Amino acid sequence: MCGIVGYVGNGETDAIDVLLNGLSSLEYRGYDSTGVAVANGALRVHKREGEFSALESTLPTESLRGDSIGIGHTRWSTHGPPSDANAHPHTDSENRVAVVHNGIVENYQALRDELTAEGVDFESETDTEVIPHLIGQALSAGAAPETAFRRAIDRLEGSYAVAAVFASSDEIYAARQESPLVLGIGDDGYYLASDAPAFIDYTDRVVYLEDGQFARLSPGEFVVTDANGTVVDTTVETLEWDAEDAGKSGYDHYMLKEINEQPTALRQCLRGRVDGLSSTVELAELADLEPSWPVQFVACGTSYHAAMFGAELLRERGVPAQTFLASEYDADRVLVGESTLVVGVTQSGETADTMRALREANRAGARTVAVTNTVGSSAARECDHALYIRAGPEICVAATKTFASQQVALTLLACRLSDASTHDVVQALRDVPDQVQHVLDTSRASEIAAEYVDSDAFFFIGRGHQYPVALEGALKMKEITYRHAEGFAAGELKHGPMALVSEETPVFAVVIGDGERAHKTVSNVKEVEARDAPVVAVTDGQTDVERYADRVLKVPASNDVAGAITANVQLQLVSYWVANELGRSIDKPRHLAKSVTVE
Incomplete structure (x- = not known):
């Protein structure tokens, strides 16, 4: 702003x-x-x-x-x-x-x-x-x-x-x-x-x-x-x-540079925080934070999608967690007490709505944690604790590497706040930077963007950990292409949004792993296919979704957490190349600001 x-x-x-x-x-x-x-x-x-x-x-x-x-x-x-x-x-x-x-x-x-x-x-x-x-x-x-x-x-x-x-x-x-x-x-x-x-x-x-x-x-x-x-x-x-x-380093846009910086940003986020030998997580910034719940996340925009991802992680690890849009958070109407932990996710650490929500939480007696990219920011100073995502400077208004770094930082926080085993998560996180690099090196997003650039609208679907990724994929498309885009929980398509599906509305389906949710999403893809909408599957290949897709964006096989991070990178690239095809002002999209400091 x-x-x-x-x-x-x-x-x-x-x-x-x-x-x-x-x-x-x-x-x-x-x-x-x-x-x-x-x-x-x-x-x-x-x-x-x-x-x-x-x-x-x-x-x-x-x-x-x-x-x-x-x-x-x-x-x-x-x-x-x-x-x-x-x-x-x-x-x-x-x-x-x-x-x-x-x-x-x-x-x-x-x-x-x-x-x-x-x-x-x-x-x-x-x-x-x-x-x-x-x-x-x-x-x-x-x-x-x-x-x-x-x-x-x-x-x-x-x-x-x-x-x-x-x-x-x-x-x-x-x-x-x-x-x-x-x-x-x-x-x-x-x-x-x-x-x-x-x-x-x-x-x-x-x-x-x-x-x-x-x-x-x-x-x-x-x-x-x-x-x-x-x-x-x-x-x-x-x-x-x-x-x-903060320079472009030879890239045409800051956004493309920052997408390509994600392997480095994720390594910085992980450095000194995970022990591969013992498969443990150590967050020095939160050494004196006693785990407590319920956990309430407050955030806006891209950070809200990261918060949804974090809350899902906590819930599957047995910790009650909710996500609130910061602009809608009201401590007088939400059960907040001394045992409540309120986590504000804000890349700038200055987002006005998130700061207001955190201040309300502080006044209500809750303990607060800021998950932010900015040392010395208002959120970092006013919260009881700060967990830095260490993404480095991000110049493009549309967040990319900060979202991926938030995903990783919130995964570490979920490990810190629960008693569940961290072995599988730590092993997956250690491989994520290299997996993101593989996506960057092999992605065919530019080809898909060229094929679908003239579409009427773009839909994104996913379940579980992939639902926030679908929402974020749609947000990126809106922000920098100015084209209509919507993200949905995959199961919700048949409860209304299917009326919008046509031959001119490609559906990007994020299908990771081989679990029940993945197979249910494949069923939703079949429903889309039956209505002649083009399907782009973002998948690690552990299901047969590719049989029903018109195009495929591949990510390395891992688990739901790592897959959510790598799938998001593919969707970032699709949005970037669609915007590039349209000649949009990618780094400074109209009407938007990097740090929203008014409510």
Whole structure:
């Protein structure tokens, strides 16, 4: 979602170069307009609707050099459509302060009405614009920049990450509440961003702001304070990845690169956590976590499908587990107590709906675990425990390697929380990275994509561990191709969805293993075949499903858990190649954002 970047330097680096580089690095978050503001005795603000290139092509870059203080923004619309006027930064009426903001100001209408009654003219439809006008009021009353900024923030209700620059100051002021904000500590100055990739080219040393904290960045120092202005101690952490990790490495799209990075990501997730000799699982992060139940998973989107996979694993190992869409989770209506373990699955660790659900669980007295990719994220800090999936940076909006890593991490968690034998699971997991590599090396997904690219719709079916994979396969197809796609529990086809099946609707059937569920799915495939719909079987060959399929995507034979991971890779590749055939914006699909930080 919206992205913030800021820089205060000592004069050796031009702020505009840092801002443009940062905005380019934040494109993956999803956005519909961009803008910058630089300060040097006066504010110069430039902003444009559309992609970053629209701003870059009209920016008087050379005339902005020499300034070492500035802020930039990529906007994802919430209040008001994409337009030049609604793009950030926003200023007060006298152009004394410029503000960028992520999140939602829930009381903005009351503030706007109040300011309008006092004679303030608004130039945009955004909730953000109330902030610079509140600051402007305080400046007119004689307040210093920092005091004016704090007074304005005190008036806000909702979630926000806010940064402001002043014409009269060589400092950036920032504050955070339920929306991520991270400081970068460099040799030539200080950086500010909603996500570290915005400044990873310049420094890998970071400080994560907590809710309710303020930051003041000047050429010579940074100071973090609480809501009362008291200086708080901060910890400088070093990121374990660099700018090269976030490049395309010769691939046409980040998505294809990240699909191909999955063997490495899975090895990283497993490293030091499984003992092949004893077939045991050791999770150092959860060493002091006492197994308890029921287990409740809360998540959104792709992470919700991973959570469904995790809950299924726990249930088959004798642990009661449920999965909730985080946006629908209500601790007052769900049985939550001190014995409940609530697991929030969120690749960014900042997903607003998931964070709200976890906070409700904490207030209800439950123990909480964050399963996340992001060290230092809100989820990691606010939960009792954090289990990192170790996937490395993922730039494409559509999640691929983080889903596979979530599948593996949740498998390890299921082993940790149950008393059932881990031998078969550990042996299967050890082989998964190589099996994924085999799929990548041998997949015929591009051929199948070319054959079915003009289909009316795409259906995906599976049972048990393969049901979440079917849902995820459909989601990937929707996200990056913009074609209609649906995932179903295979047995549900005959209870309504079969009415949609036709010769123009290929059905992707995930059939893994030789158990009862697999054979029942084969029966569902026969029902589809009888209605002349093309069938693509994603299978390890342990059933005779290939006899009834028009095309086959093969995965190595293993067990249901490993098969769910490798089958998912085949479906990722199908979606990618369909989108590629259609010429879609694969890494930045329309209307979507990488990290959804508003409810």
